[in-house]
Amino acid sequence: MHLNDQINEVLNSHNGLVFNSSSNTLEGELFLPDGDSYDVLINLNNYPRIFPTVHEIGGRIPKKMDRHVYPDSGSCCFTTRAKSQILLKTVVKSLLDFIDEILIRYLENNSFYELNKRYYTEEYSHGKLGIIEGYKDILQIDDTIKVAKTLFNVAKSKKLIIHQNCYCDSGRRLRKCLRGKHLNNLRKLYMVDKDILMQDLNSFNEAIDVYLEEQKSKEENIN
Known part of the structure; x- marks a missing residue:
């Protein structure tokens, strides 16, 4: 669907919002299903890439x-x-879909926090740790080094090879590991732009430094 059609669809569903073409933003009062509402400014410049x-x-x-909320930018x-x-x-x-399934759920979660001093859904940690947790969630493994290796390999590869060994180091072929679940997870990782993968690797x-130090210590103990 063309972006203009998507904007019109939003305006028809959420009549408290107004579109400003000069700033490419939606602004106004967004009502939640329970009658609560929030004043929001939605900038579309990076959409639909992110x-x-x-x-x-x-x-x-x-x-x-x-x-x-990011303290530096004030964005959600x-x-x-x-x-x-x-x-x-x-x-x-x-x-x-973004407004109904992501933004409104986010605001509902905030309303819940205002009443209960906690969120009703689990969230990732902040900063670099949250980025790492996100990739662990995508790949469904908990080994940070294996996740980093997989990110690097995907960022450098041109296409997914389903007959390669699985990234979890089980020794099984990717397409057979956990009945194809890890293959599906890796397909999702290939949906992420390579520049984002490389930037996130910095997290x-x-x-990685801790891992290398541990490996160095093991080698020294052997020698």
Whole structure:
């Protein structure tokens, strides 16, 4: 669907929002299903490559990471860039899907926090650790080094080879490992732009340094 059609679809469903073509933004009052509402500014410049940039402009959500808002920019933190790209290519098929399934759920979670001082859904950690957790979630393995190796290999490869050994080091072929689950996970990773993979690899530097030191110590003990 063309972006203009997606914008019109949003305006028809959420009549508290107004589109400003000069700034490429949607702005206004966004109503939640329970009747609550938030004042939001939705910037579409990076969409559909990644999720739109959203600011809550009513002063209701503090600008700090513990409340899932980036302190420097004041924009809402929904998930990692990698996860956003995968979602946009799988389940979030339109701007309306983003607002209904991502933004409204985010705001509902904030409303829950206001009442209960906790979120009702589990969230990734902040910063580099959250990026690592996101990739572990995508690949469904918990070994940080294996995840980093897989990211690097995908970023440098041209296409997915289903007959290669699985990234989990089980010794099984990728297409047979866990009845194809790891193959499906790797297909998702290939949906992420290679420049994002390479940038996110920087988040693994500390873990890689620790791993290399451990390997060095093991070799010294053997010798």
